[in-house]
Every structure is written in C-alpha cells, then in structure tokens.
Amino acid sequence: MTLALAPLSGHAQDLTGTLKKVKDSGAITIGYRDASVPFSYLGADQKPIGYALDICYKIADAVKAELKLDKMEVKLNPVTSATRIPLIANGTIDLECGSTTNNAEREKQVAFTNSHFLTATRFVSKKSANLHTIEDLKGKTVVSTSGTTNIKQINEANTERKLGLTILPAKDHAEAFLMVETGRAAAFVMDDVLLASLVASSKDPGAYEISKEALSKPEPYGIMLRKDDPAFKKVADAATAKLYTSPAGPALYDKWFTQAIPPRGINLNLPMSEEMKKQFANPIASPDPAAY
Structure with a gap:
C-alpha cells in the first residue's frame, strides 16, 4: 500500500x-x-x-x-x-x-x-471632416486629456512633424470628446479603446471614425x-x-x-x-x- x-x-x-x-x-x-x-x-x-x-x-x-x-x-x-x-x-x-x-x-x-x-494612441474625428492620418491634422485644433501620456505624444508629434497644431488640454475624456462633438476641436487624441467606448456611447456613433494610424507603439x-x-x-x-x-x-x-x-x-x-x-x-x- x-x-x-x-x-x-x-x-x-x-x-x-x-x-x-x-x-x-x-x-x-x-x-x-x-x-x-x-x-x-x-x-x-x-x-x-x-x-x-x-x-x-x-x-x-x-x-x-x-x-x-x-x-x-x-x-x-x-x-x-x-x-x-x-x-x-x-x-x-x-x-x-x-x-x-x-x-x-x-x-x-x-x-x-x-x-x-x-491599445495604442489614435484620434477620433467626425467622418465628415475626412481626417484619416496624422498628416491630415496639419493646422487643425486638436484636444487631449490633461496629464496623460497621450497629450505628451501629440505635442511631440506636432514638433517633430511640423504639423502646426493648436493643442488644447481637457480636464477629462468626456470634456475632450464634447469638444469634437461641438466642433471646437477637429480631433481628440487618446487610447483607441477609450475612444471606441466614447463613440459607442455618443448620440450618433455613426458620425465618428477612429484613425487607423497610431501615434504610439502598441x-x-x-x-x-x-x-x-x-x-x-x-x-x-x-x-x-x-x-x-x-x-x-x-x-x-x-x-x-x-x-x-x-x-x-x-x-x-x-x-x-x-x-x-x-x-x-x-x-x-x-x-x-x-x-x-
């Protein structure tokens, strides 16, 4: 035994x-x-x-x-x-x-x-604006949430690529998305999965698109x-x-x-x-x- x-x-x-x-x-x-x-x-x-x-x-x-x-x-x-x-x-x-x-x-x-x-840093914009790439943002006003790595990344891209962006800080994600919704900003730069959640919860999800091009590595x-x-x-x-x-x-x-x-x-x-x-x-x- x-x-x-x-x-x-x-x-x-x-x-x-x-x-x-x-x-x-x-x-x-x-x-x-x-x-x-x-x-x-x-x-x-x-x-x-x-x-x-x-x-x-x-x-x-x-x-x-x-x-x-x-x-x-x-x-x-x-x-x-x-x-x-x-x-x-x-x-x-x-x-x-x-x-x-x-x-x-x-x-x-x-x-x-x-x-x-x-996840990766991308931007959301209105489909009607026809903004698909980072270069398409040239000369536009964009928003990102204050204190995030995302706002740092868009500032760096702005300098390196000479995009001539006006970059606005928002106090939170909801305020930033609202600025795109109301036309105060052409695009909102953030983690793609957070952008997707904001679009899905918006009044008209079909009106927005998230860029295929990313500003960061995965x-x-x-x-x-x-x-x-x-x-x-x-x-x-x-x-x-x-x-x-x-x-x-x-x-x-x-x-x-x-x-x-x-x-x-x-x-x-x-x-x-x-x-x-x-x-x-x-x-x-x-x-x-x-x-x-």
Whole structure:
C-alpha cells in the first residue's frame, strides 16, 4: 500500500505556489474591475462580466484540469487600480482580470500571461471632416486629456512633424470628446479603446471614425499573476495560447469589440488590428511595445 501511494503523494508534494494553494483550498480567486468596459465590469444584474473575465474562466478551467479536480470553486473579488497589485502579491486573488498594462515596471512586482489586448494612441474625428492620418491634422485644433501620456505624444508629434497644431488640454475624456462633438476641436487624441467606448456611447456613433494610424507603439494588456510562480504561469500561458490560436479566440474578441454588449447594447466597433491578429497567431507576454 505504501509503495502504491508513493507516486501520488510525491506528486502532491511537487505542487508549489498557486497550484498548491488551489489544490489545498479547492478554490481559485479571480479579481475583477467594476467599470473597465468591455474587459471587466458589472452587468445588469450587478455580476461581473467581460472579455478579460471570459479569458480568466478559461484559465480556471485549465487549472482544474491540471490538478485533476472534480470540483473547484471560482471566487470573485473586486479590485481597483490601486489594490490590484497588492491583492495579487499577498495571495488574496490568484488572477487579475481587467485592462492592466503589462510594462517593465510592473513586472518587477507581478507576472503576466499572454497579452489579450493591444491599445495604442489614435484620434477620433467626425467622418465628415475626412481626417484619416496624422498628416491630415496639419493646422487643425486638436484636444487631449490633461496629464496623460497621450497629450505628451501629440505635442511631440506636432514638433517633430511640423504639423502646426493648436493643442488644447481637457480636464477629462468626456470634456475632450464634447469638444469634437461641438466642433471646437477637429480631433481628440487618446487610447483607441477609450475612444471606441466614447463613440459607442455618443448620440450618433455613426458620425465618428477612429484613425487607423497610431501615434504610439502598441501597449499590451495582460492577465496578472503572482511573480516567481512558473508552474502556474505555464498553465495560464498554455490556456491562453490555446484559446487565442483557435477560432474561439477571434470569436471571443468579436463578441466584446465588434458586437452589441450588455447591459446597454453599445457596440465599440473596434475590429482587430493587424498587431492583434499577429499577437493571437503567435501569443507572447512581453512588456516591450516593440515586440508587437
């Protein structure tokens, strides 16, 4: 009997980090955001839904299969931009599912699985203005939100390309979009996914277009995990790579970014960029924008 049980107990002892924690407790805890549309937010019934949540449930399924568990509870724990990293680090949550940028600074504290979204700085304008490229903005008045990297990027582009822009700072995204809506600015420069959300929520979404040309390299968003936990990261990486490279990956993207989403039925109309197509074909978890 002792010999027969030895391999099994040996395998259990091999488990470390998050996999051991989940095996011992029979539960995995997912951290979610309450208003990061469409990544992680509260639906009509006040339960969390979203693109990143759907990905996290796939990782949870893979963990359950890896540990050969008959049952595994998936707990949900709210996080904010201020609490998400501390709650991963102290073990309160095992996965953080939202719109968290993977960068070199954060990788000193946490790890990330394969990037699930790439944002970039673009501009929104009225379709009637026929502004498609950065050069088309020459001599125009543009707006960006005060204190963001985006306003810094448009100022740099203005100097480098001699665009002759008048650049206005707005106190928040809503004020900046209103300036385009009312004709006080020709374009609003910001992260494309935020622009898409503003357009979708506007009175006339069909009146606006987001530039294909970007002012920045892609910024990767990733699902956050604990640092120095290679066994758990291996499971998460394998689960996300399997999803992204299968037909289910692009279908999941389309569900949240090109179709009507609950609870208000808005459509972000943000088709997959060429960089995102490349990322889904060959998934990576790099914090370096140049890698994408």
